[in-house]
Amino acid sequence: MTMTPHRPFPLFSRILHWAMAVPVLAMLFIGIGMVSSVSAYHQLVVIHKPLGILVLILVAIRLVNRLINPPPPLPDAMPAWQRFAALGSHVLLYALMFAVPIVGWAMLSAARYPVVLYGPLQLPPIMPQNPELFAVLRETHTILALLLFVTFLAHFGAALMHALIFRDEVFPSMTFWRLHERAGMTSSDRDSAAHATATPALAKSE
Amino acid sequence: MAEDPAASSQRYRLPSLSDRGALVKLAAIGASVVAIALCFAYVGGWLSPGRLGEARFVDRFEEVNGVHPGFRRNHAKGVCIAGSFDSNGQGVRLSKAVVFTPGRVPVTGRFSLAGGHPDVADGPTAVLAMALRFQPPAGQEWRMAMIDIPVFLVKDGEGLYEQLLASQPDPKTGQPDAAKMAAFTAAHPEFLPAMQIVKSTPLPSGFSNATFNGLNAFRFVNASGAATAVRWSMVASEPFTPETPEQGKSPDKNYLFDDLIARVRRSPLQWHLLVTIGPPGDPTSDPTLPWPRDRERVDVGTLTIDKVETEAPGNCRDINFDPLVLPAGIEPSDDPILSARSATYSQSFTRREGETKTPSAVQVPVGKGS
Numbered sequence: 032m033t034m035t036p037h038r039p040f041p042l043f044s045r046i047l048h049w050a051m052a053v054p055v056l057a058m059l060f061i062g063i064g065m066v067s068s069v070s071a072y073h074q075l076v077v078i079h080k081p082l083g084i085l086v087l088i089l090v091a092i093r094l095v096n097r098l099i100n101p102p103p104p105l106p107d108a109m110p111a112w113q114r115f116a117a118l119g120s121h122v123l124l125y126a127l128m129f130a131v132p133i134v135g136w137a138m139l140s141a142a143r144y145p146v147v148l149y150g151p152l153q154l155p156p157i158m159p160q161n162p163e164l165f166a167v168l169r170e171t172h173t174i175l176a177l178l179l180f181v182t183f184l185a186h187f188g189a190a191l192m193h194a195l196i197f198r199d200e201v202f203p204s205m206t207f208w209r210l211h212e213r214a215g216m217t218s219s220d221r222d223s224a225a226h227a228t229a230t231p232a233l234a235k236s237e
Numbered sequence: 238m239a240e241d242p243a244a245s246s247q248r249y250r251l252p253s254l255s256d257r258g259a260l261v262k263l264a265a266i267g268a269s270v271v272a273i274a275l276c277f278a279y280v281g282g283w284l285s286p287g288r289l290g291e292a293r294f295v296d297r298f299e300e301v302n303g304v305h306p307g308f309r310r311n312h313a314k315g316v317c318i319a320g321s322f323d324s325n326g327q328g329v330r331l332s333k334a335v336v337f338t339p340g341r342v343p344v345t346g347r348f349s350l351a352g353g354h355p356d357v358a359d360g361p362t363a364v365l366a367m368a369l370r371f372q373p374p375a376g377q378e379w380r381m382a383m384i385d386i387p388v389f390l391v392k393d394g395e396g397l398y399e400q401l402l403a404s405q406p407d408p409k410t411g412q413p414d415a416a417k418m419a420a421f422t423a424a425h426p427e428f429l430p431a432m433q434i435v436k437s438t439p440l441p442s443g444f445s446n447a448t449f450n451g452l453n454a455f456r457f458v459n460a461s462g463a464a465t466a467v468r469w470s471m472v473a474s475e476p477f478t479p480e481t482p483e484q485g486k487s488p489d490k491n492y493l494f495d496d497l498i499a500r501v502r503r504s505p506l507q508w509h510l511l512v513t514i515g516p517p518g519d520p521t522s523d524p525t526l527p528w529p530r531d532r533e534r535v536d537v538g539t540l541t542i543d544k545v546e547t548e549a550p551g552n553c554r555d556i557n558f559d560p561l562v563l564p565a566g567i568e569p570s571d572d573p574i575l576s577a578r579s580a581t582y583s584q585s586f587t588r589r590e591g592e593t594k595t596p597s598a599v600q601v602p603v604g605k606g607s
Contacts, residue, residue, distance in 0.1 A: 060280050065580075067282030067290040069394045070573055072580035073561055108245035142586065143556060145378045150565040153376055162555045166591025180277060184270050191266040196259055197248050 039204040041100040047093045048205055054086050055128065059180045080139075081148040087132040094125065106199045120185055127179040133157075134175060138168035289394055291584035294577070297398055298585070301405045302353030307594035310585040312366055312382075314357055315349030316494055316599040317553035319544040320505065322371055328537035331465050331512065332457035334566030335377040337537055342373050344540060347553040348444050348497060351384060356598045359493040361485040365441070367449040367471060367508075368558035369540070377564035380556075382578075383449035383471060386435045389524035394577030396425045431525035439479040444497040445506050446475040453560065453578075454521035454570035457512070466515035466570060468528065471508040471540060494599040498545050505543035509536050521570040548597040557586040 039045065058079065065075035105114055139146050140156030142165040147153045158164060194202035252259030275284075282288045298310040305313055322344050328337030336342050350357060351364035364384050371379040391397050403421035404413045422428050441447035449471040457465045489495055500506060514533045520526040548554035561569055561579040569575045 060277065063277060063281035066292070066584075067280070067288060069289050069291055069294055069577040069580040071576070072291065072583075073569060073576035076579070108248060110246060110249050113249060142590070144559075145376065145562060151377060160551055160555065162550070162590040166587065169587050170591075184274060187273065188266055188270045191269060195262040195266060196252060199248060 038103045039206075040102055041096075044093075044096060044100055044102065045205055045207065047089065047096060051086065051089050051093065051128070054082055054089070055179075056183065058082055058086060058131075059176060059183070062176055077147075080135075080146060083132040083135050084146075084148060084154065086128060087136075090125065090128040090132075094129075103200075103204050106201065109199075116189070120182055120189070123182050124179070124186060127175055127182060131172065131175050131179055134168055134172045138165055138172055141165035141168055289398055289577075291580040294394065294398055294581045295584040295588065297401050298353050298581075301401050305353070305355050306592035307589050308355040308597075309349075309353075309589060310581075311353050312347075312349040312351055312368075313353050313355035314494075314598055315347045315366075315548065315553070316497070316597070316601065317345070317347055317546045317548055318501075318542045319343075319345045319546070320540065320542040322510070322538055322540050324538040325536070327535050328457075328512065329459070331459055331467065331514070331535065331537075332566040333460040334379065334457075334564040335373045335375060336371050336379055336564065337566070342371050344372070344542075345370050345553060345556070346542075347548075347556075347558065348494070350493070356490075358490040359487075361440070361480055361482065363493065365444055365447050365449070365493070367444075367447075368553070369471075370553075370556060370558065370562075371564075373564075378562055379564045379567065380558050380560065380562035381451060381469075382558040382560050382582075383451050385441060385447040385449055386452075387438050387450060388431045388434050388527050389452045389574060390428055390431045390435065391425055391574075392427045392523045392525050393573045394581075396428070397574070397577065399424065400428065427523065427525040434527060439477075441473075442478045442480045442484060443493055443500075445500045446473045446477050448472045448477070449508070451560075452524045453572045453575050454515060454519075454524070455563075456568040456570055458566050458568060464568075466517075466519060466521050468513045468515065470511050470513070472511050474507040474509065474539075491599055498601055501542060501545045505541045507542075508540040510538050510540060511535065512537050522572050524572055524574055545601055547599065547601045550594075554594075554597075555590065557582050559583065 040048070061075045061079050061082070065072050065079060105117060109117075136146060136154065137158045140158035141161045143156065143160045145153050146156070158168075190202055190205075193199055252263055254260070278284055282290050295310050302310070302313075309315075322336065322342045324337050324339055324342065326337070326339035328334070331337075346367060346369040349366045349368065350359065351366055357363075364386055366382065366384045368382040369380065391400055399421055403417045406412055407414050451469045454466055454468050457467050459465075484492065512535045513528060514535065515521065515528050516532075519528045519532070546552060559579050559582045561575055563569070
């Protein structure tokens with residue numbers, strides 16, 4: 032298999048990334064909005080539950096896809112602390128995209144709220160009825176969601192740093208177009224890209 | 238040909254103060270991140286302290302009633318009930334909800350008094366409530382919470398929020414502050430006419446002969462997709478007997494509940510679920526406005542309550558009778574009180590479920606069967 036220099040994420044990975052970016056961000060805003068307005072509460076909560084399950088399904092597909100279609104390596108010249116930050120933030124993003132909807136489903140289960148997706152379609156409980164468990168899970172749901180929002184902000188800021196300041200191949204690897212010609216690209220960059228394929232999958236930024 | 242690796246890693250240094258262009262970009266990135274965070278804070282209500290969210294709403298209940306850990310912030314005093322609903326099939330033409338197909342559905346629920354004090358003495362002015370949870374075996378749960386007054390007293394969440402404080406009795410006089418009440422009724426003109434209707438309606442002598450009204454309008458949607466505006470009531474089979482002043486002099490603090498417990502033990506109690514059909518034009522967004530008396534009412538089935546038990550872990554104590562837990566075929570109307578109820582019930586539930594529980598005032602004697 033020949034490595035093309037600075038290959039982008041596989042097309043399906045890029046589609047999944049942007050297809051999830053919208054609902055995940057929407058969920059964070061819907062979630063914080065519904066608990067802050069009694070008049071908007073119901074309209075938001077009926078979107079919140081099915082959309083949360085959609086995110087859970089998408090992140091499961093995405094994790095499998097990531098194992099099948101590994102992301103491109105990070106630029107070789109990136110300093111170690113930035114690599115570590117990229118790895119850590121991506122592990123956290125994936126973990127939270129799983130945890131927030133699962134905790135949401137579990138907390139509704141512990142309180143014996145029906146998990147209605149749409150019309151007659153609903154999910155079974157995944158926890159026994161338990162008031163104390165509900166209280167803990169409800170609090171956990173909020174804390175993890177706020178952590179996901181902060182992690183998203185870091186991810187968004189880092190993506191813009193790569194696009195505008197570092198001007199490397201990280202940002203274009205997730206877009207569907209070329210942001211700018213990378214005039215500074217050198218043969219050593221190509222070499223390093225080809226050699227970095229052994230980096231653990233999650234170390235790669237997206 | 239190879240570039241110096243040190244030069245390549247220069248790329249990942251933060252821009253120096255002399256690099257104006259990069260600093261502008263860095264500032265733009267920072268501003269973008271802050272802008273998103275501010276949008277989030279705005280949606281979350283942190284920038285609008287006047288917005289009525291569920292936490293502020295329930296804080297108001299606690300402000301007025303005090304905090305009674307483990308108990309509902311409203312309808313704090315109550316007892317659990319169970320039985321069944323026998324649908325007669327008359328509801329099918331109005332709603333495709335599974336509960337309306339002919340047959341029997343298990344029901345659990347709770348009788349309670351309106352108000353946030355779990356130890357309040359039963360009294361002649363108490364508003365009685367019935368909360369129910371219909372559980373068809375195949376899912377499609379339906380929850381409701383009804384009270385025995387004919388109309389609601391305010392038409393939106395803000396109205397209820399302000400009414401709570403305005404009608405709070407002054408500790409010195411035992412009466413609400415007249416000036417506060419006047420300001421409230423001026424701001425909420427629907428309140429006094431609704432109060433007039435409530436005062437002109439006789440109160441029942443107990444739970445067993447009370448009619449419980451859903452008050453808010455809903456939409457029933459049938460199998461062919463046709464929607465009907467409805468309100469519903471649980472009308473007691475037992476003949477209505479008005480409350481007497483003597484009842485209030487009972488030494489038993491729980492005389493309403495104790496009477497209920499005794500009656501259920503004697504024989505099951507029944508109610509008919511009457512669905513009132515509101516033709517287009519009847520107000521659905523304002524629960525203070527009654528519908529005309531001549532509206533068609535459909536008896537869709539019979540509720541039988543044959544068990545009563547003390548609030549305990551896992552029974553009605555730990556269920557939120559959220560009126561917007563609805564099966565397919567029943568939808569909320571445009572009444573804003575519904576969303577406000579759903580939100581505040583959720584907040585009250587979340588708070589009490591995490592608190593240490595103490596025994597309920599209403600204790601069903603054990604060992605005599607129920």
